[in-house]
Amino acid sequence: MVVGRGRMRFGMLAAAITIASTGGVAQAPRALPYWASLTAGDALMRSGPGREYPAQWRYRRVGLPLKVVAVHESWRKVREPDGTEGWMASVLLTERRTGMVQGDTVMLRAKPATDAAVQWRAAPGVIGRIEKCRAGWCHLDVAGKAGFVEASRLWGVELGEVVE
Numbered sequence: 001m002v003v004g005r006g007r008m009r010f011g012m013l014a015a016a017i018t019i020a021s022t023g024g025v026a027q028a029p030r031a032l033p034y035w036a037s038l039t040a041g042d043a044l045m046r047s048g049p050g051r052e053y054p055a056q057w058r059y060r061r062v063g064l065p066l067k068v069v070a071v072h073e074s075w076r077k078v079r080e081p082d083g084t085e086g087w088m089a090s091v092l093l094t095e096r097r098t099g100m101v102q103g104d105t106v107m108l109r110a111k112p113a114t115d116a117a118v119q120w121r122a123a124p125g126v127i128g129r130i131e132k133c134r135a136g137w138c139h140l141d142v143a144g145k146a147g148f149v150e151a152s153r154l155w156g157v158e159l160g161e162v163v164e
Contacts, residue, residue, distance in 0.1 A: 032071065035156055036078070036093040038064045045086035049075035056086050063127045065098045065156030081155040097130040097163055099140055099154035108147025112137030119147040130156060133163040 041062050044055040049072035069085065070077035076093060079085045081100060101122045109116040112135065120142070122128070128142035137148045138157055151157050 029071075030068075033067050033069045033079075035097060036066055036068050036076070037096050037098040037156070038062055038066065038092060039094040039096075040092045043088060043092040045078070045080075045084075045088055047086060049073065049077070049087045053087065057084065061127070063096075063098045063129075065100055065127070066093065068093070097156065098127055099130045099138060099149070099156035101126045101128075101149070101153060102155050103153055106149050106153045108140060108142070108145065108149055110147060112139075112148040114150075116148070120145045122149070130154070130163055133157050133161055136160070138163065 043059040045057040046053040046055055066078040068076045069079050074090045075087050076090050077087050101124050106122050107118045108120040110119050128140040131139040133151055136151050138151050140149045
């Protein structure tokens, strides 16, 4: 009877590990490039795909959108907004879509139109969750303050891309 319970515990542990390990960007093969965002508050970008490669940069910005440009096992080669590229462990990334304001301050509008009422303003570098994009506009939520922003003003979405 003790053996049975031990197997059950091991089985439950194995199931939990399997479930946890399938939740990240690492598991599903995807067409490159694609967008991801940092899920960790402390992440290292390395010069190659492995812990044996030296760290080039340390990131402490949860939600930072990154473009995944290459895959090697459980490592992703990512590009950040200034063009810097390096490798990160896939467990540090999530498929959650985020966008970072680029250029000047943007207006978050009530509707996807340049003449729509301004709900909020967001400064360059502000990161928000992209909820949807269509026809050159994205609905961006920045800590509960949301509105439509022209997609061309965000790092984290391709021009013309549809996000549902």
